[in-house]
Amino acid sequence: MIGTVSLRGILAVWFAMAGPLGAMLLSAPAQAQVSLYTAVDLARRNSAPVRIAQADVARAQASLSETRDVYLPSFSAGSSVGYTYGFPVGQPTLFNGQAQSLVVSFSQPDYIRAARAGLHAATLSLQDALDQVELDASLDYLQLDTITQQLVALGEQKSYAEKLEQVEEARLSAGVESQIAATKAELNGSRADLKRLDLEAQAAVLRERLSHLAGLPADSFRTKPESVPGAPPNLDRTALPMQTSGVQAAFSDAASKHYLARGDDRQILRPQAAFGVQYSRFAMFNNYRQYYNAFQHNNFDVGIQLTIPLFDAVKTAHARQSAADAVHADTQAEQDRQNADEQVVQLRKSLATLRAQAKIADLEAQLASQQLQSVLLQLASPPASATPLTPADEMQARINERARFSDALDARFALLKAELSLLRVTGGLHAWVDTAARQ
Incomplete structure (x- = not known):
């Protein structure tokens, strides 16, 4: 009947519409807006450098247990049953068990200290890896956020360049403009296309890097600009720690090498004592009774083995090698400390220059915006005494304003990069990232 719609018809129409819509939803990648704190926090837990450092800590813990556990008895059990003919050359034991442990060693305490x-060095290296991952994730996030804003501005700049090109082509066709102006307008558009390709390539690399650090899909990663905290005040007066975690790890590693060299040097001309106990149950079906008058099945022995190494060329050479490794580690730690000090001085001295550059870029962006407003005002109300402006002048002013805005974003990121690098050295980066959680 006319005016009556059946349920089957409604369902048919609904499925017909829902099919393409569902396919579109499934084919479109879901984009998640991720805050700075979330990205850095995920990087702390998922990044490969942190997991490698955690594995190094676990290995160092196992190494410490290994050096201490040599004083604990080790137990083993076995059997060596077999046929014998003639004079017995071994003990055909049905069962044997033994235990042994180190009792005295002049080298082992140094190995434990090493x-x-x-x-301690592995733990400090883990902290250094966490600090570096925080810096890398923060800088990648901030650069991606900067490029995202630049791409938006570049899209507007490209549209203005296309309009300028159309205006110049029209003026060229009308005979009121030369070919040079049209070529300049086309050049503006080509430059915008080239910069867009460069920025898109950088953004793709940054998304891939953040994906590896944070464990998020690269194609769906979007920044959240309002989650970025400001730079801390009085950064130039921030007190420096005596040593960064990386430098402290280098000195701890050098101390470990020194203890190891001392332990290797004490392997010669110093007694070593080991404790041992063994029980054996000999077989009854072998021919031991033919050669031993007092053969018995149950046998037990316990005692201390004392060894005094008098000469061992291999151990002596190894001790010299360990001593050289200790000197190398000492020198490397001192070099790391010097490099860190030089980096701090360089970062602090560069802050003033970068601040001046950022200020100039901001002023140039403000000037370009003011010039654009002046052009718009003159186009709306042309002065009688001045040369009248054209739509080409408006498009060129808009292009310049967007270009100066993009330059200001670059200058701000360069300044923030130096500030965060200095925070990483001074130990304040973690606190800065934590303030992002309250944004």
Whole structure:
């Protein structure tokens, strides 16, 4: 009947519309807007450098346990049953069990100290890896956010360049403009296309890097500009720590090498004592009774083995090698400390220059905006005494304003990059990232 719609018809129409819509929704990648704190926090837990450092800590813990556990008895059990003919050359045991442990060693305490210092170095290296991952994730996030804003401005700049090109082509066709102006307008558009390709390539690399750090899909990563905190005040007066975690790790590693060299040097001309106990149950079906008058099945022995190494060329050479490794580690740690000091001085001295450059870029962006407003005002109300402006002048002013805005974004990022690098050295980066959680 006319005016009556059946349920089957409604369902048919609904499925017909929902099919293409569902396909579109499934084919479109879901984009998640991720805050700075979330990206950095995920990088702390998922990045490969942090997991490698955590594995190094676990290895150092196991190494320390290994050096201390040599004083604990080790137990083993077995059997060596077999046929014998003639004079017996072994003990055909049905069952044997033994235990042994180190009792006295002049080298082992130094090995334990070396392992403990190595664990401390691994823990400091883990903290250094966390600090570096925080810096890398923060800088990649901020650069991606900057490029995202630049791409928006560049899209507007490209549209203005196309309009300028149309205006110049029309003026050229009318005979009131030369070919040079049309070529300049086309050049503006080509430059915008080239910069867009460069920015899109950088954004793709940054998304891939953040994907590896944070464990998020690269294609769906979007920044959240309002989650970025401002730079801390009085950064030039921030007190420096005595040593960064990376430098402290280098000195702890050098201390570990020194303990190891001392332990290797004490392997010669110093007694070593080991404790041992063994029980054996000999077989009854072998021919031991033919050769031993007092053969018995149950046998037990316990005692201390004392060893005094008098000469060992291999151990002596190894001790010299360990001593050279200790000197190398000492020198490397001192070099790391010097490099860190030089980096701090360089960053602090560059802050004034970068601040001046950022200020100039901001002023140039403000000037371009003011010039654009002046052009718009003159186009709306042309002065009687001045040369009248054209739509080409408006498009050129808009292009310049967008270009100066993009330059200001670059200058601000360069300044913020130096500030965060200095925060990483001074130990304030973690606190800065935590303030992003309250944004």
